[in-house]
Amino acid sequence: MSFRRIEKKLISGKRLSPQDAVELYRSDDIFGLGLLADARARELNGDRVYFVRNRHINPTNICINRCRFCAFSRSRGEDGAYEMTMDDIMRRASECGPDTRELHIVGGLHPDWPFSFYTDMLGGIKSRFPHLHIKAFTAVEIDYLTKLSGLGLRKTINALIDAGLGSMPGGGAEILGQGVRRKICPEKVSGARWIEVMRAAHKAGLKTNATMLYGHVEKIEDRVDHMLKLRELQDETGGFNAFIPLAYQPENTRMDGGSRTSAFDDLKTIAVARLFLDNFPHIKAYWVMLGVKIAQIALSFGADDMDGTVIEEKIAHMAGGSSPEAMEIGALADLIRRAGKTPVERNAVYNPVERKRSTTTATDSRAYE
Numbered sequence: 001m002s003f004r005r006i007e008k009k010l011i012s013g014k015r016l017s018p019q020d021a022v023e024l025y026r027s028d029d030i031f032g033l034g035l036l037a038d039a040r041a042r043e044l045n046g047d048r049v050y051f052v053r054n055r056h057i058n059p060t061n062i063c064i065n066r067c068r069f070c071a072f073s074r075s076r077g078e079d080g081a082y083e084m085t086m087d088d089i090m091r092r093a094s095e096c097g098p099d100t101r102e103l104h105i106v107g108g109l110h111p112d113w114p115f116s117f118y119t120d121m122l123g124g125i126k127s128r129f130p131h132l133h134i135k136a137f138t139a140v141e142i143d144y145l146t147k148l149s150g151l152g153l154r155k156t157i158n159a160l161i162d163a164g165l166g167s168m169p170g171g172g173a174e175i176l177g178q179g180v181r182r183k184i185c186p187e188k189v190s191g192a193r194w195i196e197v198m199r200a201a202h203k204a205g206l207k208t209n210a211t212m213l214y215g216h217v218e219k220i221e222d223r224v225d226h227m228l229k230l231r232e233l234q235d236e237t238g239g240f241n242a243f244i245p246l247a248y249q250p251e252n253t254r255m256d257g258g259s260r261t262s263a264f265d266d267l268k269t270i271a272v273a274r275l276f277l278d279n280f281p282h283i284k285a286y287w288v289m290l291g292v293k294i295a296q297i298a299l300s301f302g303a304d305d306m307d308g309t310v311i312e313e314k315i316a317h318m319a320g321g322s323s324p325e326a327m328e329i330g331a332l333a334d335l336i337r338r339a340g341k342t343p344v345e346r347n348a349v350y351n352p353v354e355r356k357r358s359t360t361t362a363t364d365s366r367a368y369e
């Protein structure tokens with residue numbers, strides 16, 4: 001394949017076509033691809049790499065969908081099924097220090113919890129811990145909450161915003177094409193519905209992310225088609241903050257076989273995403289799924305965000321993920337610095353956090369020390 005042709009296209013500001021993206025994926029010139037993607041990331045974000053002090057809460061793993069790739073979910077009454085009480089959730093929120101910026105809350109589609117459980121949870125957290133930004137509910141959960149509330153999509157989203165929802169994570173997207181979805185998550189809402197929910201969320205003023213679960217049964221063309229659907233919605237709404245490729249973790253799932261993704265595939269996916277998703281401000285190297293070392297290398301392949309401290313990650317770890325369950329803030333900043341980039345602590349919606357340098361009023365919103 002000719003990198004020159006694609007390079008020329010990029011230099012002249014032309015968009016990559018889906019065929020270009022497939023071609024880039026098929027190339028084994030990982031260095032050439034990395035250079036192109038890193039140059040693009042630098043145009044957008046300089047040498048800055050973002051991270052956030054956050055904490056995950058997964059209120060329940062009981063889920064009516066039981067996606068085949070998901071080792072986290074259980075049916076009601078099954079071994080390992082759990083549901084947190086409101087007190088359990090509040091205790092976890094209360095454990096966040098004053099510098100924590102974001103709570104990331106996602107869980108299973110519980111068969112019995114009413115809509116009021118979710119609004120009470122948001123309201124309870126916001127009234128006790130107003131400094132915490134709540135990034136919660138995948139588009140799949142929002143679709144389910146719409147059924148529980150009976151209010152329709154727009155009003156359900158507005159009710160959640162009124163209760164304290166600040167933004168939405170990007171989960172549940174998997175591969176948006178229906179052929180793959182039928183094989184890996186037949187009970188889940190369609191890719192078209194996922195897009196519809198995200199469109200409604202963006203129109204209601206919420207920023208969201210978008211993920212892609214890769215490395216299972218999908219083909220390269222399915223990945224590119226997935227990214228094309230995201231790029232088209234982003235052209236329309238501008239509501240996406242970050243694209244997050246999620247490397248499939250194959251253990252304890254209900255899919256036959258499957259192996260871990262290769263480092264080559266992980267880095268190519270980050271790089272192709274950076275080049276093809278030209279309207280996404282950020283590409284996240286999610287260290288939980290990639291492993292810390294590949295996530296660090298991904299910073300030279302177009303990624304400009306490392307997510308955060310995370311704390312109590314369950315979804316990847318129940319599927320055999322071997323990365324740590326949390327990262328210290330200093331260790332994250334150090335990883336970024338050692339990759340030759342500048343660590344920038346951000347809040348949930350990518351504004352740099354102003355940190356006091358000393359007891360004086362001087363602040364430095366860029367370099368993390």
Ligand code: V47
Pocket residue numbers: 069070071072106138168169170171172173174209210211213244246247248249250253286289307315316319
């Ligand atoms: O929706 C489930 C995926 C997602 C497996 O938006 C799996 O900032 C790999 O979306 N192997 C939840 N992936 C996680 C998620 C996320 C994580 C971090 C940050 C953000 C963000 C979003 O995890 C699910 C599903 O797509 N998942 N099982 C598995 N075995």
Ligand code: SF4
Pocket residue numbers: 063064065066067070072073107108109140185188
């Ligand atoms: Fe349920 Fe989400 Fe797991 Fe699917 S991926 S089974 S919707 S928790």
